[in-house]
Amino acid sequence: MTNHWVDIANADRIMIIGSNTAENHPMAFKWVMRAIHGDAHQRKVGESKAKLISVDPRLTRTGSRADLWVPIRPGTDIAFIGGMINYAIEKGRIQKEYVIQHTNAGFKLNPQFKGAVDGIFTGFNPEKKQYDKSTWSWLYDETWQNPAGKKLFKSWVWDSGNNTWVAKWTDEKGTEVSEPDPKAGWALESRSVSKDINLGPGTVYDLLKKHFSRYTPEKVCEITGTPMEKLLRCYELYTDTHRPEMSGTILYAMGTTQHTVGSQNVRSYAILQLLLGNIGVAGGGINALRGESNVQGSTDFGLLFHILPGYLETPIDTWKDLKSYLAAKTPFYGEKAKEKDPKSVAWWSNFPKYAVSLLKAYWGDAATVENDFCYSYLPKRKTGANYSHIGLFDAMEKGIIKGLIALGQNPAVGGPNALQEKKALGNLDWLVVADLWITETATFWKRPGVNPSEIKTEVFFLPAASSVEKEGSITNSGRWAQWRYKAQEPPGMAKSDLWILDKLAKKLKEEFKKQGTKFPDPVLNLSWNYGEGEEPDVNLVSKEINGYYTADGTITVQGKQIEVKKGKQVPSFANLQDNGLTACGCWVYAGSNVNPGEDKYAPDGNRMKRRSADRSNEDPNHPIGLWSNWAWSWPVNRRIVYNLASVDSNTGKPWAPQKPVVWWNGEKFVGDVPDGNPTLPPGKRHYAFIMRKDGHGDLFSPDLAEGPLPEHYEPVESPIPNLMSKQQYNPCIKIWRPDEIGTSQEFPIVCTTYRVTEHWQAGAMTRNLPWLVELVPTSFVEIGEELANEKGIRNGDIVILKSKRGSIEIHALVTKRMPSLMVGGKKVHQVGVVWHFGYEGLGKGASANDLTPMVGDANTTIPEYKAFLVDIVKKGGAS
């Protein structure tokens, strides 16, 4: 989340797309309801009147509370949002001043970039399924200098005859000169982004306008199946927030991300929000509702295959030493420092400090300058290999991976193409499952239809403590790290995850020391100091995460020299160093657990324990409610990120004065924690988007695999040809099992999967609780009345639902709430399946993921669970 849960109550428009907040995040929906109705306890009735839009294939419990429910075919978000971007631009419903100041709309584009031609952007290599991104760039104004101190300036002018940018060199007097010759001693002195504040031809905005002009309302409705009248009502309602004093928030979840274009779906939301001036403001933002209470925390700490803690990329094999790793990941590294726009902070230029501090946290005294801080110990990814969930199970199936530890994960129910994944588990030598209950993964070897004697995998089950049976921090979607205490002892032999890992690490060290192994050093030298008690001290883990000084020394922070003492906690990531003087387990958490006495709300220094009810630091009645001293949020307790975009950068005045996030009080910026030095006055400050290389919100972004702008592609399994271009699906994805992709002739019905309030993820925690099983006793497929009539299916019938991957027997719930849609000139039926169920526990039922495809997004490989094709027949024929 760019914002946080409580901030949703500050919104004027809430668009929930790809999420069913009321059902899957009921506690979050509290804040939506407060936005709609006004806080039942704190505000006067009727004071706040936000409008809620639910964009969803189904009329859900979220839709039931919405002012507008907009049906959409699964997998067509880019068309839907692309249409809204086009609408906003056409009708002039963008917050223009914000767009000029804070986004890269005015950047002059590299003229070699030609946009999308028949669905393919410039630079595509069809064999590698990869883009050469060299033209996905913009131009810079430059200042050159010769040894005599003379300066020349390069700028770019539009050549309307040739539709291209032409470089213009001038001297200090403004006279046009020829390009300087480096051989004559001329060298780059500094450069800054070349911007056309009129957003004229050749700019990002110009391209954006052209690109999305193809997404007309007619075209969008044909793709998404949304009725035109609802589409336009939605567009008008939401783009109301282009007014500076209004804000709109987009809440999304797995309905957005679990597609082969998942990342680009989110990009399309970001572009829309930037155009409407909704990023960095109260009641705005791009807000991912994370699916589990601590999934934000787990992402922060590098649970995914491509990142180490603190979003540092995991090294690949071509980055052989620390320097090549740092050079690849640090913008403006080394001699390139001159290329940085002086007004851009480009925060990632601090990458070396965070990477080295992490290595120091991993290997302590063993990590020295001489040995590259043990960089060689870090496992490296093979270039081109895929280590995502899909990739791992593929490797298990091929016998490459021999063992698996599943901590609180149940892939036999939750994984894509789960039939296949269960087979892959049978190829392992050993499997360890740690969970609260016996899961389908733990008993995959005796699942219905298999002979246990044929499965050789040795399976261990470790009973685990639940969240209330252990102490530690939990980080919610709004990046708030909150300390949680142990309420009771775990039952029986159940142990905390930390206990399990502590014992494992210590045992490995012991065994490696005793017997040796090929390369024992990374384990033997691992810094592992969490106490010698039976239960490791979680506070020591937290202290290491925050970071500490490894020796006495002097460091420079914001231009000031300070003395530091060995063993003291660092107050913030600004103090981290790249010379080994600091160790830090996760740089974004620096400042979460400081020295005792440094924070009056946290006596022992652990700021995650703070529980002050003041609405902000300055003002206990702060209108937007930052709750700055309740828990601690990363980064540096900032509650709304990019909050300097909420003010006019020339004056420091908030766009929406009635709900200010930060503001200039004459001496400094106050309110939320602003980015950078708060005393730098408006007009003289750096750009607002400090994490971006050039300091602006990216309308045009070279970061993603499949293009600098989102383009609509159909899901891999789709009922119609792509109406936007000849490119049927995302050109950059890998199809893992081409023979397992179905066609619309064979499987004409669109299927999506989802969760219900009453159950939790793969179900182990809820399908064993009688009260919850009573509410939703078994798995089911929701079928529209029209399709049910066609197939002779009645409410409660058992039906056979089949995809190219497999088939399941499941109860049918016939409903008005799942409409059929007119798509591409034909009627398309859609169905939805809950995916919580399996063959273990009290509440049993067919697993929806036995049907889902093993394809994933080109950037993250998140599986395409949310849009695939099926067919449905009534069990035993028509009756």
Add this chain to the structure above:
Amino acid sequence: MKPMAVLYDFDRCMGCRACQVICKMWNQNPAGPPASFFQGPGYQNPGSLNDHTFSVVRYNELVDPKTGELRYYFGRKQCMACLKPACASACIVGALEKLDYGPVIWHPEKCMGCRYCMVACPFGVPTFEWHSNNPRIRKCTFCYNRQGSKYEEVGVKFEGYSDEQKKQLEEDGRLMLSPACVTACPSDSMIYGTREAMLEEAYARIEANPDAYPKHPRTGKPWVYGEHEVGGTSWLLLSTVPYDKLGFPILPFEPADHYTKISMISVPITFTTVVIAMAGSYYLTKRREEVKASEGKTSKEKESKESEEKKGGES
């Protein structure tokens, strides 16, 4: 102490059923049959209040008369805790008692099992343990055993209040534990306080958006369900959808005990016919379940057919 009430706003309810679960937790009621998940619009389970379910969230599909669009509405049903409860006045041994702060509670030691209360209740709330040899009348107690406790008794300290303020808090019921369902609601669809304050809040919500709310079909005035119905109830309902569409009948304003008196004349007939009929029905259902169980696996299809037949009869 002042009479207490819960204001339940249908338009803030998102049908999550946290209240239904916490109700079972607090009352230690088990989960169990019958299953009705696949009936009507689906999801609702059980289909109605029963001896182990004191509150149930009902799912309704309606076509919004203003927009012509399909709307999906949810609403709780539980004992309304009438101010003048018909069940209590129908009870000839005084086993049902109205407490001054709201709850209507049942005294097992007095009850003789006649079930007049079930017949008398205008909302069809009390249920009976037909399967038990020592059956009880079962219904929501308005959490009298929570409301009866004070926060201080369970270790919550009220510091920084003057004696006078504390007295006021006590009088307003603010020192008491609220009913379990209220504490579980994530969306503030239920709030708890004095009946007076809850009515005030209900009218304030109507006033803020007067056109959205239905008028009472007889009086033509703004309609807070439970304000006047059968003499008033401790549950006050507020909805933009007319209450009768949500399963709450249009009832007279006179207390139901007026009618109970009349119905008492029919006691002998009720006693003989209703009891025989209900016991017979229970036996038949039970027998059918036994047969079904003995048939083994094939029974699943039958069950779904049966539930289809039952569909429509329950709301």
